[in-house]
Amino acid sequence: MANNKSAKKRVLQNEKRRMNNCSRRSSIKTAVKKVMAAIETTSTTANVEVLFNDAQAKIARAKGKGLLHRNTAARKISRLAKRVNAANALAAAAK
Numbered sequence: 740m741a742n743n744k745s746a747k748k749r750v751l752q753n754e755k756r757r758m759n760n761c762s763r764r765s766s767i768k769t770a771v772k773k774v775m776a777a778i779e780t781t782s783t784t785a786n787v788e789v790l791f792n793d794a795q796a797k798i799a800r801a802k803g804k805g806l807l808h809r810n811t812a813a814r815k816i817s818r819l820a821k822r823v824n825a826a827n828a829l830a831a832a833a834k
Contacts, residue, residue, distance in 0.1 A: 763797075763806055767815075770794035774819060778826040791823045 741747040774790045795816050802812035 760806055763801055763804070767794070767797050767801055767807075770797050771815070771819060774823065778822055781826075781830070784827050784830055787823055787826060791819060794819060 741750050770790070771794050774787065774794050777787045777790050798807065798812050798815050801807045802809055807815075
């Protein structure tokens with residue numbers, strides 16, 4: 740346990756930040772899962788694009804806040820975009 744006032748404050752700040760980071764990470768995972776589910780259910784391409792843009796924004800925001808490393812964020816966005824583009828191409832070929 741912290742022994743002085745500033746150390747106690749740091750403990751509280753760290754816990755608050757940890758909880759916020761957990762929430763943000765969960766939000767990113769949920770957004771990515773929604774995109775993947777929309778691709779799997781052959782949802783409309785417009786719906787997939789909206790979900791992808793939301794996921795991309797959340798990942799970029801997490802990168803800006805220091806929650807994700809820039810390369811990790813770029814990799815996640817790239818892989819997601821690749822799947823979205825493949826799904827759109829498949830939908831276009833089916834028409």
